[in-house]
Amino acid sequence: MFESKNAGGWALALVALGLFIGLVMRDLIRKEKPEEGSQTIATMVPPRDRNVDDLTELFERVATQCEPFVVTLQPLSTNDSSFPPLHTQGSGVLMSPDGYILTTAGLVREARQVTATLNNKKTFIGEVLGYDALTGVAVIKISASGLKGIRQGNSEDVRLGQWVVTVGNVAVERHTVTAGIISVKGRANTWLAEPEDLLQTDAVINSHNIGGALVDLQGRLVGINTQVNLPEPVAGISYAIPINMAREVMRHIIAEGKFARGALEIQTQDLSATLARGLRLQDTNGVLVTETKVEGAAARAGLQRGDVIIKFREQQTANMLALRELVASTKPGTTVPISILRAGAEMTLQVTVAESQSAMAAPELEPAASPIRSSHKYGLAVNALTPAFLHKRLLPSNTRGVVVADVLAGSEADLAGMRIGDIVQEWEGKSVVSVKDFRAKMSAAQPGQAVVIFVRREQQNLYCVMEIPALNDAAKNAMP
Incomplete structure (x- = not known):
């Protein structure tokens, strides 16, 4: 009996509390309610940043x-x-x-x-x-x-x-x-x-x-x-x-x-690990000379194609950029020492730096049309040079070599960096005089050999190194 009365009292108290809260909220709403016909617009004004x-x-x-x-x-x-x-x-x-x-x-x-x-x-x-x-x-x-x-x-x-x-x-x-x-x-x-x-x-x-x-x-x-x-x-x-x-x-x-800059009047390229191996160098530090201008500053000093420049003004020349900055910052007319490697021997020459001239853009080479064409051994096909090709490219009539007509993707020639239009002028330091001569040199290459190939590309000379496949891979490259 006692528990029932107590529960009923609590229920009445809760109802009364709810009514009280409702009345309070109604009064608050009435106070906030706008006058009839008016509108209330809420605007957010962000704080100034x-x-x-x-x-x-x-x-x-x-x-x-x-x-x-x-x-x-x-x-x-x-x-x-x-x-x-x-x-x-x-x-x-x-x-x-x-x-x-x-x-x-x-x-x-x-x-x-x-x-x-x-x-x-x-x-x-x-x-x-x-x-x-x-x-x-x-x-x-x-x-x-x-x-x-x-x-x-x-x-x-x-x-x-x-x-x-x-x-x-x-x-x-x-x-x-x-x-x-x-x-x-x-x-x-x-x-x-x-x-x-x-x-x-x-x-x-x-x-x-x-x-x-x-x-x-x-x-x-x-x-x-x-x-x-x-x-x-x-x-x-x-x-x-x-x-x-x-x-x-x-x-x-x-x-x-x-703003005068110094120049050696040479063409160069960096040494890759493969190229250093092909040239029988101990490391890749140095810059390989690929061409010297006739009667230019380097030629007058005695530099030759194939030399590796290791120092200029007694400072190391680890790559082409280092050499170019040293040469460019040398006042034209100044005579400075230049250290090179030639056939494995180090020597120092004295070079009088020339003044840099603006370079002209070179035309893009195209493969020569010729009925004589080698097969794709090592992924490389070449044509004979023709007088018409040499005349079109403003090359001397006595230019020797063969022109690359095709390079198969992923082949040894492709991996060596050979391109269509390259003129192959030397194979392992020996002049290439004809397609027949080139084929003979390719056939004489030994399995596993890193062959150094000297090419003329547009108006630039450079060296490429082609890795001859080992014996177990050589059969697929056999001449037909």
Whole structure:
């Protein structure tokens, strides 16, 4: 009896509590209910992100700070007094109070003068002092008073992932600004200026800001925006000439009118393990000479095809890049020691360095048409050289050898790096004079031998090494 009464009391208490809560909620709802005909709209106002605001203000400040030093350039023709433009206008960077401007060689290489329009709308005629095709740097000089130069940085201090800003000109009074990060820093090299020596960024560099400034977030110039023609361009990737490189080139152009590099006037190739084995070398350190220019610097010093350069100016030359940098940085006319290996013996010669000249693109070779053709032993088929072929390729009529007509994929010849159009001139150091001679030399090769083949490819000479199959594989390559 007692338990039943107690349970009933608890039930009434819970009902009363529920009614009380319901009344309270009803009153609250009535208080919040809008007047008839009105609407309530809930809006979410995100809190201000101070970091984003700070970064935005920083970009704005950098752009404002650098705009006065980025000028609009337009090349002028020297054949007409009206000076019609040769190219679309580009940008340049005012480097100093005495009026020196840096830009890219692609903009001015056909002009002797440009119009340079400053941020204050004043226009001057600028003299093109010179340009360097290899680095892509051009220097212009204007005569004006009250100029200031952009604040300059050190491109060696640039870090991967660092924010950078590009500043250029779409037109007078219209600047273009983009931002991104440094994705590749490049090598510390002034003399060669290949794509791997440049600063790489995802900041957009277009036709308007080429020649303009690449700056860090302190407004310091770290590069000159440029354009690089790559075999396979990558979308979203742009390049800039490191300012340390550009300054050095500018210094030479102002003082000498050009940026002179040293040259040995030779063709070379790196040593692979297979090639070193074929040449009976102990290791791959060194650079193999594949051709010397007649009466060139190397030839006059006594260098020969087949020599391996191991030192230049008493510094190791482990590969072609090391040699090229050492030679390019040597003042033309300087005589320096060069150490080589010849037939396994080391010797030192004295070479007077020449001045580098621009190389011309070579035409692509095609296999010669000839009724004489070897079979595909080791995956290689060759034709005889014909007078028509030699004439078409501007080769001397006394050129000897055979031309590669076909290379089977995955064959010994393919693995050796042979290509259709190669002219095979030597087999194991012996001249190849005909298809019959070539077939005889191939047949005499020993199983397991690494055969050194000297070929002419386009306008370059090089060595290939073909591994002759061992005895258990030789049967499949037997001559028919």
